[in-house]
Amino acid sequence: MRPSDLADEHGISTQAVRNYEQSGFIPPAARTPSGYRVYTEVHAAALRAFVALVPAFGHARAGQIMNAIHASDPDEMLLIIDRGHEQLLRDRETLGSVSRAVQDLTDFEPVLEPRTIGELAHRLGVTPATLRAWEEAGILTPAREPTGYRVFRAEDVRDAELAHLLRRGGYPLARIALVVQQIRTAGGTETLGAALADWRRRLTARGLAMLTASARLNDYLSARAPAP
Template identity: 70%
Template sequence: MRPSDLAREHGLSTQAVRNYEQDGFLPAAGRTPTGYRVYTEVHAAALRAFLALVAGYGHATAGQIMNALHHDALDDALSAVDHGHEQLLRDRQTLNAVREAIGELPTGPAPGAGVWTIGELARRLRVTPATLRKWEAAGILAPARASGYRVFRAADVRDAELAHLLRRGRYPLAHIATVVQQIRTAGGTEPLARALDDWRRRLTARGVAMLDAAAELSRYLRVADGGGAGQAEDVD
């Protein structure tokens, strides 16, 4: 397999393959005495695994996983995989909670006795307090004040969970504010239902992509452990 074949399989440029190697997403290529890069099936399997991981986990996590593997830190790579699945499960649980909230709020937000500080809510969502203040400024959150401090009750937590979910779906703050306001006032829920249906499809697609990535990653580990067959050469 020539380097151009390796790149062409995925619609990439040869330079992109070199960049992935430089960034640690592929194992380091060998060199001939005349300076040619030497590629093997190990590199082809690594590239397939990396691109599959990008589709399932995103570019940053995919890079983190591949770099961990190439530094003999398999447990770190698997922890990153586990975290991705944990986030997917949390998204599904939040999605289900929001769906239930819609059915339980025909006339407005449900009352709740629990009170959260901004720090506690930020830790629950794994965001920064600054993010929650930004959501408040956008009209997504409307916490009460006690002795000058923000306090978040059950309905506020629900709104924040919904905002967090939709932000991961790349919805703009203005759209999220409209959806949250509709829940608060028990107005029309059709826009929210459409948003949730769209996010459910995204979660399903991400879950399938994670399965594909697991298969490619497992194959790469086997190939890397057994060595690659077939070499190709490339000149810088």
């Protein structure tokens, strides 16, 4: 097989095939006396596996998996795959927690009057020091009166309610800050629903890609196995 035969199957350039070979993502090709590369069905199976691994695990991890195979290190290969599945599970759990938290927030009565730090702490059943820690982490961004006192408006109370829910679920402040930032960017919990649905679709697509990648990887491992 020529480099173009492998490239055409995946809609990539022949230079990309050579780059993948150089990076160890596919095994080295044999050379003709004149120096031309000669690929086989084993190389084609390797490229199919790598291409399938990218949407499942990302380009870096896909390369690491192929490198581990070619280094005859199956334990490292499986460890990288396991970490990818573990990350997907964590992402699913985070999505579930955020979805439940957003749903719970819709059941709260809107707070229209500004709240002081003491009033908000009492509402949540936490200490003012906790709210100050959330502010330091970027979760809360209250306004300040000329006297320097914090003023928590409706959107601040919403963010505090969400943070409180996620903290009870065991999430660290840094991750909660990212979620709250998503809500601010989206314009509220209603708009965030569309973003969460898109997030769910992307996680589903990644999970299905992992199934495809497993099949292609198994095909490659079978193709490169020595004949009995």
